[in-house]
Amino acid sequence: MKEEVTAGGKEFGFAMLWAAALYFVCGIIMTLFRSYYFAGGVISILVFCVFGFFVMTRYSARFTYTVKSGRLRVNRMIGKRNKEIELLCKNITNTSYGKRPAAFPKRPYNMRKTVFSTKKLLFIEFTDKEGEKRGVIIQPSEKFIAKIDCERNKND
Secondary structure, eight states: OEEEEEOOHHHHHHHHHHHHHHHHHHHHHHHHTGGGHHHHHHHHHHHHHHHHHHIIIIITOEEEEEEETTEEEEEEEETTEEEEEEEEGGGEEEEEESSOOTTOOSSOEEEOSOSSOOTTOEEEEEEOTTSOEEEEEEOOOHHHHHHHHHHHHHTO
């Protein structure tokens, strides 16, 4: 089973609202530092660079989730650049939908389109080839979650 997730109009609207709010805040910062316009400009550029990073990695990316023959493959494509994670469904130790578990790994792979909301996210904890605990956060449909659970139970 294969599923493709991309950001839509709602995410574009949120990005524009955030950009307008950041533009307003940066304008206030520049007026507060009247004698230091250069510092205010540098701060504004840094803020928009961080914002641009989140827009590029979440809203303009295309995520592809695939479950086939006991393997879960998660792919994030931004332009021509690809980041892919492949894991065996039997190596999944824990899944949680909608809520981040307390014992979830500190630096998971974020393969999702949302930035703040965790309502429709699936948190997957797994062991990699070296035996270390890893985590991946994806945003699949209910049908795809059922397929992951089916493949996971099939391999037990």
